Amino acid sequence: MARRYDCTEPKTRKHGLREAAAAVRRGDLVVFPTDTVYGIGADAFNTTAVGDLLEAKGRGRGMPSPVLVGSPNTLHGLVTGFPEKGWELVDAFWPGALTIVARHQPSLTWDLGETHGTVAVRMPLHPVALELLKEIGPMAVSSANLTGHAAPVDCDAAKEMLGDSVAIYLDGGPSLDTVPSSIVDVTGQTPLLLRAGAIGEEELRKVVPDLEIAH
Numbered sequence: 001m002a003r004r005y006d007c008t009e010p011k012t013r014k015h016g017l018r019e020a021a022a023a024v025r026r027g028d029l030v031v032f033p034t035d036t037v038y039g040i041g042a043d044a045f046n047t048t049a050v051g052d053l054l055e056a057k058g059r060g061r062g063m064p065s066p067v068l069v070g071s072p073n074t075l076h077g078l079v080t081g082f083p084e085k086g087w088e089l090v091d092a093f094w095p096g097a098l099t100i101v102a103r104h105q106p107s108l109t110w111d112l113g114e115t116h117g118t119v120a121v122r123m124p125l126h127p128v129a130l131e132l133l134k135e136i137g138p139m140a141v142s143s144a145n146l147t148g149h150a151a152p153v154d155c156d157a158a159k160e161m162l163g164d165s166v167a168i169y170l171d172g173g174p175s176l177d178t179v180p181s182s183i184v185d186v187t188g189q190t191p192l193l194l195r196a197g198a199i200g201e202e203e204l205r206k207v208v209p210d211l212e213i214a215h
Contacts, residue, residue, distance in 0.1 A: 026167075030169070088207050154175065
């Protein structure tokens with residue numbers, strides 16, 4: 001039976017975060033607010049849990065899960081060949097609504113789906129998400145909706161879709177920004193905008209003027 005905690009109240013937030021961290025360590029799934037929409041998350045290094053996440057969403061391995069981190073420093077252990085322009089984007093927009101696609105360390109023992117050696121990473125700007133990530137470490141996180149349905153902007157919508165496939169729901173109230181993150185790929189010679197989202201092309205070009213647009 002899924003449990004839900006009101007994270008707008010300090011006491012229940014602390015209890016909820018503790019229960020959510022324990023659930024993730026057990027290999028269960030949790031739903032929590034981010035600075036964009038609500039996310040469903042699992043321990044990024046627990047292959048079974050990540051598989052459960054994809055199954056809960058009705059999503060195939062061809063759409064691998066992004067990874068959320070609680071600090072830019074975490075990138076050092078996750079990615080390789082990360083270019084200077086990538087760090088400039090991190091400095092300018094993290095924490096925030098920018099997802100960066102980079103090559104992951106080949107030594108990592110994780111299975112996020114068919115990633116072809118890359119990982120999409122983001123550091124969200126939300127206190128509940130950051131507290132959980134700093135406690136747990138990198139989490140595989142995707143929007144907390146069934147594939148083909150709208151991404152949820154509140155806990156009710158997420159729970160209605162995902163039900164008891166999730167162990168813990170952290171309710172942080174309605175999302176303040178419902179626009180998804182922008183996605184920039186830094187695996188090539190020049191940064192490539194894969195998805196225009198909360199951070200516009202113009203803002204990104206102030207940091208990386210040679211930004212290209214995927215067609």
